[in-house]
Amino acid sequence: MKLYYSTTSPFVRKVMMVAEELGLLEQIEKEPVQAHPVSRSQAVLVSNPLGQVPTLLTDDGQAIYDSRVICEYLNEKAGGSLFGNQDSRWGILSELTALDGALAALVNARYEISVRPVELQWLAWVDALLDKSRTTLEYFESRVQELDERTDIVPFGLVCLLGYLDFRFAHFDWRKSYPGLDAWNNRFSQRPSVQHSIPA
Amino acid sequence: MKLYYSTTSPFVRKVMMVAEELGLLEQIEKEPVQAHPVSRSQAVLVSNPLGQVPTLLTDDGQAIYDSRVICEYLNEKAGGSLFGNQDSRWGILSELTALDGALAALVNARYEISVRPVELQWLAWVDALLDKSRTTLEYFESRVQELDERTDIVPFGLVCLLGYLDFRFAHFDWRKSYPGLDAWNNRFSQRPSVQHSIPA
Numbered sequence: 001m002k003l004y005y006s007t008t009s010p011f012v013r014k015v016m017m018v019a020e021e022l023g024l025l026e027q028i029e030k031e032p033v034q035a036h037p038v039s040r041s042q043a044v045l046v047s048n049p050l051g052q053v054p055t056l057l058t059d060d061g062q063a064i065y066d067s068r069v070i071c072e073y074l075n076e077k078a079g080g081s082l083f084g085n086q087d088s089r090w091g092i093l094s095e096l097t098a099l100d101g102a103l104a105a106l107v108n109a110r111y112e113i114s115v116r117p118v119e120l121q122w123l124a125w126v127d128a129l130l131d132k133s134r135t136t137l138e139y140f141e142s143r144v145q146e147l148d149e150r151t152d153i154v155p156f157g158l159v160c161l162l163g164y165l166d167f168r169f170a171h172f173d174w175r176k177s178y179p180g181l182d183a184w185n186n187r188f189s190q191r192p193s194v195q196h197s198i199p200a
Numbered sequence: 201m202k203l204y205y206s207t208t209s210p211f212v213r214k215v216m217m218v219a220e221e222l223g224l225l226e227q228i229e230k231e232p233v234q235a236h237p238v239s240r241s242q243a244v245l246v247s248n249p250l251g252q253v254p255t256l257l258t259d260d261g262q263a264i265y266d267s268r269v270i271c272e273y274l275n276e277k278a279g280g281s282l283f284g285n286q287d288s289r290w291g292i293l294s295e296l297t298a299l300d301g302a303l304a305a306l307v308n309a310r311y312e313i314s315v316r317p318v319e320l321q322w323l324a325w326v327d328a329l330l331d332k333s334r335t336t337l338e339y340f341e342s343r344v345q346e347l348d349e350r351t352d353i354v355p356f357g358l359v360c361l362l363g364y365l366d367f368r369f370a371h372f373d374w375r376k377s378y379p380g381l382d383a384w385n386n387r388f389s390q391r392p393s394v395q396h397s398i399p400a
Contacts (some may be wrong), residue, residue, distance in 0.1 A: 013265075026247050037328060038324065038325070038328040040331075040335075045335055048294070048298065049298045049302075049335040049336040049338065049339040050297070050298055050301040050332055050335070050336070051332075051333075051335065052301070062290065062291060062292075063289050063294060064290050064294050065284070065294050065297055065298075066297045066301070068288065068297075069293045069294055069297060072293075090264050090269065090273050091262060093264075093269040093272075094238070094248070094263060094264050094265050094266075096267055097250070097265055097266045097268075098248065098250055098265075100247045100265070101250040102249075103249070104304075108308070116322055116325065117322065120321070120322045121320070122316055122317065122320045123236070124238065125316065128237060129239040132249075132250055132251075135240075135245055135249040135250070135251065136247065136250070141247040144219075187286040190311060200207065
C-alpha cells in the first residue's frame with residue numbers, strides 16, 4: 001500500500017499509529033507530500049479530488065480517504081477491534097468524529113494564523129475554532145476514568161488532538177485545564193506507536 | 201429518534217433524504233437548532249461536543265454524529281444497502297468523504313462571506329475553498345455515466361453538493377462547466393426525497 005503522507009498532519013499521525021498497532025506498518029510505503037491548503041498536491045488530486053493527506057492507495061490501486069475511512073480499512077484488513085462491535089461502533093465513530101472535528105478546526109485556526117495575510121486575520125474566529133477543542137476536551141476530561149480501559153481507536157484520536165495542541169498551540173495550555181487528561185496522556189504516550197509518530 | 205436539525209444545512213439534508221429513502225422518516229422527530237459557527241447551540245453541545253447539526257439521539261439516548269455516521273446507522277437500522285458490500289464499501293465511503301469535504305469547504309466559504317467582517321475577507325481563500333468543489337465535480341463529471349446505475353449513498357451526497365451550490369453560490373454556475381452532471385441532476389432530482397428536502 002502507498003500512503004500520501006506529511007509528518008505534521010495530525011490525521012496522518014492517527015493512521016500511522018493505527019497501522020503500527022495493527023502490525024501493518026511494514027506494508028505501507030510512505031509518499032511525502034507538501035500539503036498546502038491553497039496550492040494543493042497534483043499527485044494526490046489524481047486519486048482524491050480533495051487533494052488531501054492522508055490518502056491511501058491499496059495494492060490494486062484503489063484510493064481510500066479520509067483518515068477515518070483509512071483507519072477502518074486497515075482495522076478490517078488486520079482483523080482488529082479498534083472500531084468495537086455492532087453495538088459499540090456508533091459511539092466510537094461519533095467520538096472519533098468529535099476529535100476529528102476539533103482537529104479540523106485547529107488546522108483551520110492554524111491556516112488563519114500562518115497562511116492568511118496578517119491584516120486579514122480575525123482573532124474572534126480563531127477563538128471560536130479553538131472552542132471546539134475546549135468542549136471536546138471537557139467531554140473527555142469528564143470520562144477520563146474510562147480511557148485506561150479502552151482498546152478502541154478513540155484514545156489514539158485523543159492523543160492526536162493533544163499532540164497537535166502541543167505542536168501548534170502551545171499557549172493553549174490544555175494540561176492546566178484538563179489535569180485528568182494530562183495524567184492519562186502521560187501514561188498512554190508510553191506506547192511505541194505514540195512515541196514513533198510525534199510531530200516534528 | 202430525535203434529530204437536531206436546520207433547514208439550510210446540506211449535511212442535515214443528506215440525513216433527511218437517506219431517512220426518507222429507508223422509510224424511517226416517521227420515526228424521526230426534528231428538533232430545530234439555530235446553527236451558528238461562533239455562538240454554538242448549548243442544547244446540541246450537551247450531546248455532541250462539536251455542537252453541530254445534524255446530531256441524532258437514539259431512542260435510548262445515545263448521541264450519533266456526524267452525517268456520515270448517522271446515515272450509516274440509519275442504513276443498518278433499516279437493513280438498507282446504501283453503503284454497499286464488503287468490497288464496494290471503501291470506495292463509497294471515500295467518495296462520500298470527497299463530497300462532504302467539498303461541502304465543508306463551501307460552508308467555510310459561506311462563513312467567510314457572510315459571518316466575517318467585510319474588511320477581513322480574503323477572496324483568494326474563498327476561491328481555494330471553492331476549488332474543492334471544482335475538483336470534486338470534475339471527478340464525478342468524468343464518471344457521470346455510472347451515476348444512473350448506482351443505488352448507494354453517493355448520488356445523494358452529490359445532489360446535496362449541487363443543491364448547496366444552487367442555494368448559496370448561484371454565481372458558481374456549475375451547470376455550464378459540468379453538463380453531464382446537469383443532465384443527471386435533472387433526472388435524479390425527480391425523486392421525492394430530493395424534492396422534499398430542497399433548502400429554503
